[in-house]
Amino acid sequence: MTIRAQHAARAASAAALAAVAMGSLASCTSPSASGATPVATGAGADASGTRTATGGYQTPGGPESVRVTLTAKAGTVTAVRVVGSGGSPNAQQYQAAFISGIGAQVVGKPLASLEVGAVSGSSLTANGFNAALEKIRADAG
Template sequence: MRNLTDNKTAVALFAGVTLVGALSACSSPSTGTDSGTADVNAPDAGADYTDGTYTESGDYTSPNGAEKVDVTLTLESNTVTDVTVVGYGENPNSIQFQGEFIDGIADEVVGKNIDELSVDKVAGSSLTSGGFNKAVDAIKADALAE
């Protein structure tokens, strides 16, 4: 009986050590900072952008499925001087929230440095901002490449 108990203990110990080893191999080293959801392709803050008007699309997911907005920003000396957003919602809720976002976005971004833009909620619409922020990141990349 002792041999069977010893074997069960050894197997359990081996399985536990193997699991810990496998999990630690999958983890990344910690640097003490939280990278959050930062876009590794996003330009560095303080970059110098080419003046002009840029348009990009940003997608996001709502309870109604995949959604998209087109964002057009005009930049002068790294400052947003104009913004236009076009929504493509098909569901009544999506149309409503995109419309509220579109109606309120200019107050949030016009006159601000493009590197300071990080919209999280406009006029009660929080999901549309995800698509907006993706489009802004793409616009930053476009304006740097000019």
């Protein structure tokens, strides 16, 4: 594949990802300035409720993203759900590995200081998770 064709393929992938992201955002009924969708309110270390945000990250194959839904009670994570964009088979594999192990890494941990590294061998997906986490924390106040 020529460099020009590779750039065209990446541009098409980025456009498709943007369309999916816009579709997801269009379904939000109460978006916040941070990009997170609050379901309940809270502040900082006392944050409680369920929030959702999308975090993007770069891979060798192009841009990817994960949508993170996190539930906290009194500032402690009680549940997490991650959905990957899965733009390529390679991304799908790494996102699936990340998703399978993320609960053990975050449930029971304080939201205020939470940050993940490689999970189940997937290090780049963690960048998207942490980006979404920043939006969720900003929304939690």
